[in-house]
Structures are given as C-alpha cells and as structure tokens.
Amino acid sequence: MTMLTIxxxxxxxxxxxxxxxxxxxxxxxxxxxxxxxxxxxxxxxxHNPDSYTREEIRGITVYVPxxxxxxxxxxxxxxxFTFKKLVIxxxxxx
Numbered sequence: 612m613t614m615l616t617i618x619x620x621x622x623x624x625x626x627x628x629x630x631x632x633x634x635x636x637x638x639x640x641x642x643x644x645x646x647x648x649x650x651x652x653x654x655x656x657x658h659n660p661d662s663y664t665r666e667e668i669r670g671i672t673v674y675v676p677x678x679x680x681x682x683x684x685x686x687x688x689x690x691x692f693t694f695k696k697l698v699i700x701x702x703x704x705x
Contacts, residue, residue, distance in 0.1 A: 617669050620688040633657040633674035652697035
C-alpha cells in the first residue's frame with residue numbers, strides 16, 4: 612500500500628472524467644547522483660499494467676508503479692488560466 616492521497620479538487624476532476632488514473636515514472640538520470648523527476652499523473656489505463664499495482668483511493672482506481680518510492684505523495688489539481696491538469700506534490704529529486 613502506498614502513501615498516496617488525492618485532494619478534493621483532484622477527486623472532483625477525476626470523477627468528472629470517469630476514468631482511472633496512473634502514475635508514470637520517468638527514467639532515472641544518472642550523473643554524479645541518481646535523479647528522477649516527479650511522476651506524471653495520467654487519466655486512463657497504463658500501457659504496461661504488469662508494472663503497476665491497482666489500488667482504490669477515495670473510490671478512484673489508481674495504478675501505482677511497483678518501483679514508486681514509499682514516501683507521502685498527493686495527487687492534486689494544478690490550473691493555469693482555464694487549463695487544468697493532475698500533478699504530484701511531495702516528490703523529492705534526491
């Protein structure tokens with residue numbers, strides 16, 4: 612079980628679209644240290660469901676990557692003018 616939560620605004624946005632969500636992890640960037648950017652939050656089903664664990668969070672089906680770090684993360688809604696998108700809060704680069 613992950614330490615993932617969903618804000619009320621994100622929950623409303625997801626429910627209006629009636630789709631599950633999944634977190635898409637970016638590849639690790641190896642330089643002097645290993646870094647990974649914050650995961651993207653996508654609507655729909657992941658392309659490779661075998662790499663995910665299916666969870667129910669606040670009535671929403673969420674596909675969580677097996678290698679997601681076990682840290683407290685929040686799916687929230689970001690808006691810029693009339694454009695809205697789901698984002699992750701709480702991610703640390705290192």
